[in-house]
Amino acid sequence: MSNVSDTKFESRIGIFESECRKNSLALTVQRRAIYDALSCRKDHPTADQVYEDIKSKLKGVSRTTVYRVLDTLVTIGVAKRISIPDPKARFDGDMQRHHHLTCMKCGTVFDLHDESLNNLQAPLGNDNGFEIMDYSITFTGLCSACRSTIKYPAK
Amino acid sequence: MSNVSDTKFESRIGIFESECRKNSLALTVQRRAIYDALSCRKDHPTADQVYEDIKSKLKGVSRTTVYRVLDTLVTIGVAKRISIPDPKARFDGDMQRHHHLTCMKCGTVFDLHDESLNNLQAPLGNDNGFEIMDYSITFTGLCSACRSTIKYPAK
DNA sequence: ACACGCTTGACAATTTGTACCATCTGCAAT
C-alpha cells in the first residue's frame, strides 16, 4: 500500500486526490486529466506531449494550464521532473525510485528498474548542509537501434 | 597524466587543442574563448550564460556560435551536457566523473565528487542491447540556504 | 443555491535553441 507505482489506476487517482486535498488544491477536471495522461504513460513526455494527449479529450485546455499543472504535480509530489541532457523539461509519473538510460544519439529515454541501485549510500554532511531527499542515475550510451547504424570514425 | 580534471589551465588548453586536431577542427579564437570560459567555471552555465561571459572579451561573438561551439565541445568529448531537472541545457567543463546535488527549491546545482559512487555496477544486458558508456547521479533535495527558510506544511 | 477565492484560458512576452547563407579565417600546400 505504500508503493505508489505498483498500484492500479483507481488507486493512483485516489493518491492524487488525497494529495490535492492535503494541500488544499481544488480537484479540477484539468488537473485530473493531466495527471491521468501523465501517469498512464510509460515514457517521459514533455509538457507539449501531454498537451497533445489531452487536448482531444478536454477541448479548450490551454497550454499554459498544462505547464502550470505539471509544475503543481511535481510540487505536491505525485510526479517528477526527470534528469536527462535534454533542452526540454520531461516529466515522469512513476514515483518509484528508478533510473534512466538515455541514448546520446537519438535521445530516447528508457526506464531502468534495478534494486541494486536503489540503496546507494548517500554521502551525508558532504556538502555543507545539503539535505538529500532522493536521487536518480542517468546512464548515457547508445541504444541498440543506434548502435547498429553508427559508424565509428577511424582515428 | 590521464586525469583531465586535475590538470592546470595550460594542460587543459593543451588537451582541448589536441582534441581539436585529432578531429581536424580549426583552432579558432571563438572555440578557445568558449572552452576557456566553460572550463574556468565551477558551476554549470547555460549556453546564454557562457555567451554573456565571453561577449565582453570577444567583441562581436554570435550567440549562434556559442550554441554551436558548446555542441562541438560535447561531441569531441571535452565538455558534457549535464543531467538535472531543468528545462535549459547546461554544460560542464569538468570531465572527471562526478555527480550533482540539485536544490529542488532554488535550483542551484552543486558538484559532488565522491569516489565511492564512481564504480557502480552498471547492469549490463538489462535493456536489450543498450550500451552504457557513462553515468551520473543527480541527488535532489534542499540546500542549506533553502532548508533554513522553508516552512514545512503542517499535515 | 451562494459567495469567495483558487484556477483557468487566452494572449503576449521572453527565453531558448535552430536554420540559413554570405562572409571571413585557420591551415596546409605552395
Next chain:
DNA sequence: ATTGCAGATGGTACAAATTGTCAAGCGTGT
C-alpha cells in the same frame, strides 16, 4: 610569407519552449 579552399562565424530570421498577466470561470465550504 602568400594563396586558396574548406570549414567556421555572424547575423538575421525563425521555431520551439516556457513564463507572465489578468479577466472570467469553476470548485468548495457553508
